Each structure stands twice: as C-alpha cells, then as structure tokens.
Amino acid sequence: MQVSVDPDRCCSSGQCVMTVPGFFEQDDEDGLVRIRPTAPEPAQYADVRLAAELCPGGAITVTEGAEPVGHAGHGPAR
Amino acid sequence: MTSTPTTQAPLLPARHDTRCPFNPPPAYTEAAATGPVSRAELPDGTSCWLVTGYQEVRTVLSDSRFSADVRRPGFPFLTTGQREILAVTPSFVRLDDPEHARLRRMVTGDFLIKRVEARRPAIQRIVDEALDRMTAAGAPADLVTHFALPVPSLVICLLLGVPYADREAFQERSRLLLSIEAGREETARARIELLDYLGELAVRKREHPGDDILSRLAARDDLTPRQIATTGVLLLVAGHETTANMIGLSTAMLLRHPEQAARLADPAALPGAVEELLRLLTIAHAGVPRVALEDVELGDTLVRAGEGVIAMLSTANRDEELFGGGDRLPTDELDLDRDARRHVAFGFGVHQCLGQPLARAELQIALATLFRRLPGLRLAVPESELEFRTEAVIYGPKSLPVAW
Numbered sequence: 001m002q003v004s005v006d007p008d009r010c011c012s013s014g015q016c017v018m019t020v021p022g023f024f025e026q027d028d029e030d031g032l033v034r035i036r037p038t039a040p041e042p043a044q045y046a047d048v049r050l051a052a053e054l055c056p057g058g059a060i061t062v063t064e065g066a067e068p069v070g071h072a073g074h075g076p077a078r
Numbered sequence: 079m080t081s082t083p084t085t086q087a088p089l090l091p092a093r094h095d096t097r098c099p100f101n102p103p104p105a106y107t108e109a110a111a112t113g114p115v116s117r118a119e120l121p122d123g124t125s126c127w128l129v130t131g132y133q134e135v136r137t138v139l140s141d142s143r144f145s146a147d148v149r150r151p152g153f154p155f156l157t158t159g160q161r162e163i164l165a166v167t168p169s170f171v172r173l174d175d176p177e178h179a180r181l182r183r184m185v186t187g188d189f190l191i192k193r194v195e196a197r198r199p200a201i202q203r204i205v206d207e208a209l210d211r212m213t214a215a216g217a218p219a220d221l222v223t224h225f226a227l228p229v230p231s232l233v234i235c236l237l238l239g240v241p242y243a244d245r246e247a248f249q250e251r252s253r254l255l256l257s258i259e260a261g262r263e264e265t266a267r268a269r270i271e272l273l274d275y276l277g278e279l280a281v282r283k284r285e286h287p288g289d290d291i292l293s294r295l296a297a298r299d300d301l302t303p304r305q306i307a308t309t310g311v312l313l314l315v316a317g318h319e320t321t322a323n324m325i326g327l328s329t330a331m332l333l334r335h336p337e338q339a340a341r342l343a344d345p346a347a348l349p350g351a352v353e354e355l356l357r358l359l360t361i362a363h364a365g366v367p368r369v370a371l372e373d374v375e376l377g378d379t380l381v382r383a384g385e386g387v388i389a390m391l392s393t394a395n396r397d398e399e400l401f402g403g404g405d406r407l408p409t410d411e412l413d414l415d416r417d418a419r420r421h422v423a424f425g426f427g428v429h430q431c432l433g434q435p436l437a438r439a440e441l442q443i444a445l446a447t448l449f450r451r452l453p454g455l456r457l458a459v460p461e462s463e464l465e466f467r468t469e470a471v472i473y474g475p476k477s478l479p480v481a482w
Contacts, residue, residue: 011182011429011432012182012189013430013431013432014189014435015434018191026190029187030187031183031186031187050420054420056425056426056428056429057427058140
C-alpha cells in the first residue's frame, strides 16, 4: 500500500489523525496533513483506507497492491 | 427554477414531531424514504432540492460545483440569519475557496488535535467546576443552564479571549442568529451588536495581546477589523450552540438508556460512544445550504445551475446500509458500540467543522464526568414534558430538569 497526501487540499479537520494516529500527523503550525516516512503497517491498512475515504478535502490517496521497494514514494508530502 | 414544487414538497425548515424528540422532523425521513434527492420549498416560497442520501450529501458538500457562497444567485436561505449575512461581511463558512481556505487557515492552529489534547486538563477543570456549582445548589437543577451551556461557553471564551462575564449578552444574541423564527430586524441587530462587541475587543487586544485567537487575529495586518470580528462571531456562535445542544440532547438520550450510559465509564469505548451520539442526534437539523454553480447529475437527478440544495446531515447519518446491518440495532436507535465513524454530523468537504477535535474532547469529558460523578442522574420531569429548540437551526433541549 502506498499513501500520498496533497496539502493543498487539506482543510486540517484532523479526521485522519483521529482515524490512524501515528501514521497521519498535523503540522504543528498550520495543521496540514503529514505522513510518517515509512509505509503503514498491514494492521493499519483498513484504517488508512477509512482515513482516505473520510478525508473531507480528498487530500489522501491510497494506492493498493504496490508493495514498498526501498524508498518508494511514501515520504512526507511537505 | 426549472420545476415547481408539488403539494407534497415539504416546507423547510420542517417541523419536528414532538412525540419523538430525538428524531429528525418526519418530513425529512419521509423524503429520504422516497429517494436520495427530492423537492422542497424554502421559507421564501422558492423551491430547492432536499438531499437526504448519504453519498449524495457527501457529494454536495465536497464537490466544488456546489457553492457555499451566500452571495451567489439562487442561494437557498433557510433563516433570516443566513440572508442577513448578505448585508455584512460573510464569515468563511459562507465563502468558497480560495478565500474560505485563506481565512480558515488563520484559525486552524488553535483547533489542531495536539493543541486540543493539551487543553484536556483545562476542559476537565471547567467540567468539574460546573458540576461542583450545580450540585452545591442542589437538585433539581436545569442541566442546560448549569452544565451543558456553561461548559462550551467557558471553553470557547478561553480560546477566543472573550470575557466570560459578558456571556449573557453574547449567548442571547448567538441564539437569535440561529433562530428560524426571529425577525429580520432582530437578527440584523444581534449580528451587528456581536460584530461591534468583538471588534472593540480586538482593538483592545491589539494594544494588550493575550494568548488567544482574537489577539492572534488582531495582530495580523492582512485582515480588516470587520473580518476579525466576523471570524470571532463565527467561532463564538459555533462554539456555543453546537456543543451545548449536543451535551444536552446526549444527556437526555442517555437517561433513556442508563444501561448504555455505563459504557461511558470505559475509556476505550468512550470515543466511539461519542461518535454514535453525534451520528444519531445530528443536531444540525435544518441541513446545510449550497447552490449549484453548473448542471450536476446527483444520483438520478439533474440539479441545474443556480438551483438551491439543502444537504440533510440527519438523514444521511441514518443510512441503513452504512450504519445498520449485522447484529446492530436499527439506525434510529442508540447503540454506543456501533462503528459510527463514517457519520457526517460535522459536515463533509472543505467546510467540515473546524472545531471538531474540540467538540469531541468536550463531549467525551463532559458526558463521562457527568455520569461518573452523578450515577443516580435522572430527569426531574417526565420526558414528555421536555421542550426542544424546534425554532433553531441547531436542535437540542431548551432545558433539562434533572435530579441525582
């Protein structure tokens, strides 16, 4: 699973942080979404999908099936 | 308008069924039973679309082809208060991006989860002190006056930097702004008085800043004094009416189900329990207004550019497929162990409630503390004698006489 976030669409509702604390975070200053640099744990997959579904700004994109290879694209968006 | 209302189209905002105080007005649930999108009539006699289905409500609130800007032609006004905003500066709730995002982001910092979590001890203290005062005065007591209203009032005053001593003035005006029945002049005066009050406060804070939202807004040079006051009014009104009514209505509901209220004592169950209360009680009973900017296919319905749309959160939150099923209770019944996380009680889309982390913290602390400290809490009058705010866009009990 790969997760990307678009801070331009983030409205800082904190829905994702509530759904998957520890993976999603809010920037301390402006509250925009950030993600942990490593991929989510398989145990978190369901909640990460829910966080993407519940994101009011549609800022979270989940790509299924693409298992991480080394550094593959989970870095924080900011 | 492309079509005329039929005789069946409900008049908005619809009347509540006084026999079922916890349910949305029957006109909305009946409309939902006929399909996710139907016709309705606004107070000014124009027709609009009533959107009751879960997916359709989410679409209306998150698709930028539906505008929240009250100045757009065709915007559906549910109350005089909404129309009055036309005469003054709209708050960011009534604007679209990018202006909405620009103004909203100025205050998001104070509502971040981390920042709200750090305020839990302060909220707990406010809750405990309100209960101390209520119990010291003795039973019976009105839970709305002594607990449900003062708790969110003190919390938002603390955050905004508004003196709580002035509460009578702003609580009364806050209520007028959300009233369906208040007249045009009365509403306009209440709004101007609140704007003036917060504007003057902001000027003082520019000289003597504190650690609060108004001081931070007042220190900016990219906001006019009126914009500062407008954002202040929004946060003050939203902070009062929503959480106060949720605490009151939740308590009334929990007193009906004492066996479930016991679940609040389990810290692991508490956050989920509050989500279920938010889902079931959805206090924004009048719905959320938008206007279509272009023709949009909504379900099987073609909504035309310039037509008003009311997204009904309360019926969306009773979607059987989403929240029912399995061995769960029907969606119009309280089930504190239900997975209610998909509810739209805080709205959806970029306007989704900014204060939701604060509201959650307040509800969790207030309800858990109330039932822990007063295990014998009960209504002091029969439930059938309770009166509810059927005249307001935010629904809840007018008063809640309790004993313990």
